[in-house]
Amino acid sequence: MRIKGGVPKQPVFIPLLLGTTREGRLSECAAKFVLEVISKRNDLTAEFFDVRDFDFGGSEGRSMKNKNPQWRDAMLRADGLLIVTPEYNRGYPGSLKMALDMLLDEYDHKAVGLMGVSDGPMGGARVIEGLLPVMRIFGLAVSGYTVYFSNADTLFATGAMTAGEVERYTKSVNRLLDDVVFLARSLRWGREQLQST
Numbered sequence: 001m002r003i004k005g006g007v008p009k010q011p012v013f014i015p016l017l018l019g020t021t022r023e024g025r026l027s028e029c030a031a032k033f034v035l036e037v038i039s040k041r042n043d044l045t046a047e048f049f050d051v052r053d054f055d056f057g058g059s060e061g062r063s064m065k066n067k068n069p070q071w072r073d074a075m076l077r078a079d080g081l082l083i084v085t086p087e088y089n090r091g092y093p094g095s096l097k098m099a100l101d102m103l104l105d106e107y108d109h110k111a112v113g114l115m116g117v118s119d120g121p122m123g124g125a126r127v128i129e130g131l132l133p134v135m136r137i138f139g140l141a142v143s144g145y146t147v148y149f150s151n152a153d154t155l156f157a158t159g160a161m162t163a164g165e166v167e168r169y170t171k172s173v174n175r176l177l178d179d180v181v182f183l184a185r186s187l188r189w190g191r192e193q194l195q196s197t
Contacts, residue, residue: 086127097134
């Protein structure tokens with residue numbers, strides 16, 4: 001098949017989901033850092049979603065999407081998704097899974113970028129490994145880059161990262177975002193041009 005024209009380069013819309021409700025969560029600091037990096041780019045816009053704000057009461061799975069219409073509406077418009085999640089006992093928080101399970105078709109053929117947070121030196125590597133098959137079931141295209149916020153208890157202890165840490169993590173986040181934007185634009189073109197034929 002011959003493709004006419006190029007992939008449009010207008011900004012993509014990618015919500016950022018913070019996936020834990022725990023008190024004292026350091027992943028909130030990581031999410032705020034990512035949002036600050038995003039604010040300095042002109043190739044994407046983001047909307048922040050916190051699972052603390054979701055209504056999980058009295059229902060399960062996709063029946064909950066009607067209780068959380070802003071989340072569904074955002075993902076219907078979205079070109080991709082960014083997830084910031086801590087690692088709890090080598091896994092992901094139940095609240096993150098509940099939030100994700102509200103939707104299904106809304107994720108299909110969209111990009112996702114994953115960012116892990118942990119107090120250890122691996123930066124949530126195990127939680128990212130655990131999320132990969134879940135992302136694929138949802139039909140999300142996972143970026144080959146991941147951001148690992150390691151030693152979060154010291155990284156965010158004072159509320160301010162060192163200049164070296166800011167530089168390092170800004171570079172890492174931007175590398176992930178570059179890839180997610182590329183995937184998101186490519187997949188948007190595919191959804192618009194190929195699924196209509």
